[in-house]
Amino acid sequence: MSAIVEIEGLTKTYDDGYQALKPLTLSIEEGEILALLGPNGAGKTTLISLLCGLVSPSGGTARVGGHDIIHDYRAARRLIGLVPQEIALEPFQKVWASVRFTRGLFGLPRDDAKLETILRRLSLWEKRASETKALSGGMKRRVLIAKALAHEPRVLFLDEPTAGVDVELRRDMWEIVADLKAQGVTIILTTHYIEEAEAIADRIGVINRGELLLVEQKDALMRRMGRKSLTIELRQPVDALPEALAAYDLSLSQDRSRVTYFYDTQGESTGITRLLQALSDAGLHLADLETRQSSLEEIFVGLVEAEEEGAA
C-alpha cells in the first residue's frame, strides 16, 4: 500500500488567534478507513476543511494522490469527496439536479448511468424527483453522500456521517462505507460514536485540543491499551468478599452473585491463576467464567482524561 494523503506539519490558527490545529503530520494509506475521534472542538472538522480547500492553512503542506492541495489544487480536489458535518442543501433543488450539479462542478461530463448507480445504492432513486427540502434528515445526509460520490472520488471525507441517524440507517451507512472500501476508496471519517470506529475503522486517530494524540491500527490499539475483565459467577451469593481477597482489584455485583476482576493483558502475569486459587481457598464455588475486552470508548476516555490532567 502507498500513502494517498500525506500531511506534513499542517497547522491552522484562525483569525481570532486560536490555534485549532497544532502542526500535524500524518500519512493515510490508499484504501484504508481512518476514524478520527476527539471531543467537541478538538479540530477534526478543521483538519478536514484544510484538506478540502474550505480553510486556508496557516502552515505546513499536504498532498492528495501526490498533488499539493494548494499549488496543484485542481488535481488534488478531483480526487476528493466531502460530506460536511452540517447538512447544507439547496432546498428547492431536486435530488437528481443536485447530484448532477456536483458532478459538473468537478469538471466531469454528464453520466446518467453512473449517477443512477449511486442513487440506487443510497436508496435515493425513488426520491430523485423530490425537492431536497421534502426529505427526512437521514435522507438529506444520503443526498450529501451521493453528491460527494458524484465525481467518483478516490478519497472520501465523512464528517460525522452518522450524527443524528437512527440505528438502522447507521448500520446501512457502515455497509456503504464497507462497499466503498471494497472499491478501493480511502475513507477518513470523524465520529463521536466509538462503537462506530470500532466497527468499521482500520486505523484510529485521536485528536484533542488540536493535537493528534495517537494514530494506530485499531486492533493493535485495543490490544495495547485494552484491559480485560474476568467475570466469575458464583454458585451461591456471598454477603461480602472474604478478607483474603482484598489484595485483588475486584468488584461484587448488586445481586452479590458475580465477581468481576480487571487485569492488564500486557502485564507480567494476569494473576488469574492465583485469584482462582484464592477464591477456592476462601470456600467460594464457581458456576461460570467470562472474559471481556474493554471497549475503545474506555480507552479513548482514558486517553483524553490523561491529557487533560497533563494540561491542567
Added chain:
Amino acid sequence: MNWHGILAIYRYEMARFFRTIIQGFISPVLSTSLYFVVFGTAIGSRIDQVEGVSYAAFIVPGLIMLSVMTQGISNASFGIYFPKFIGTIYELLSAPLNFIEIVIGYVGAAATKALFVGLVILGTASLFVDLQIAHPLAMVAFLLLTCLSFALFGFIIGIWAGNFEQLQLIPLLVITPLVFLGGAFYSISMLPEIWQKISYFNPVVYLISGFRWAFFDTADMPVGLSLLAIGGFTLLCLVIIGVIFRTGYRIKP
C-alpha cells in the same frame, strides 16, 4: 478551464430564473407601462421635447439602465450570497474551480437575466413610442457592458454581505439615488449649474448619457468618456473580486 464546472453554475442559476420566468417577464412589462402612463403621458404631455426628442422616448434609455443595473446587482448578489447563507458554498470551495470560473458562472447568469429584462423593457417601450436607434452596435455594447459590470458589482456585494439587510443596503442606499440623480429621467443640462457640476462625479451619469447617445445621437457627456467610465468600473470590480478570492475574504477562514 473547468468548462463543465462553469456550465453547472450557470445552468443552476438560470434554472432558478426559469422557475419564475412568468414573473420575470410580467414585472418589467408592467412597470415599464406604468412609467409610460405616468411620465410619458401625464407629465410628458406638458414637456415638449428634451434635446429634440419627445419626453416619452427620452426616458427609455434611462429606464432600461435603471432596471439593468438593479437586476444585475440583485441577481448576482443573491446568487452568491445564498450558498453562503445556507452553507452550500462548501461545494464551490472544494471543487476544482478557480475564482475566474466561479465568477464567470455566477456573473454570466446574472448578466443574462439583466439583459433579458433590459430587452423586455425595450420591447415594451417600443409599443408606446416610436424608437429610432441611431447607433445599434454601440447600444448593444453599452447594454452588455452595463449588465456585466453591475453583475460583477453585485457579486462583490453578495460576498461582502453578512445578512439580508446588508444585501439590500447598497442597492437601496447607493444605486437608486445615483441612478435617479444620474439623468435617467432628465437631461443634466436642465439642472442648475451647481448640480450639473456635482453630477460630473456621479458615474451613472456617464453610463446613461452614453446609452442615450446610442439611441438619439445626443449626449450630456462625450461618448468616449462614457465608455471609459463603464470600462473602468468593470475593471475595478474585477480587481476587487481578484483580491477577495486571493485573500479568501468572507468566504474562507
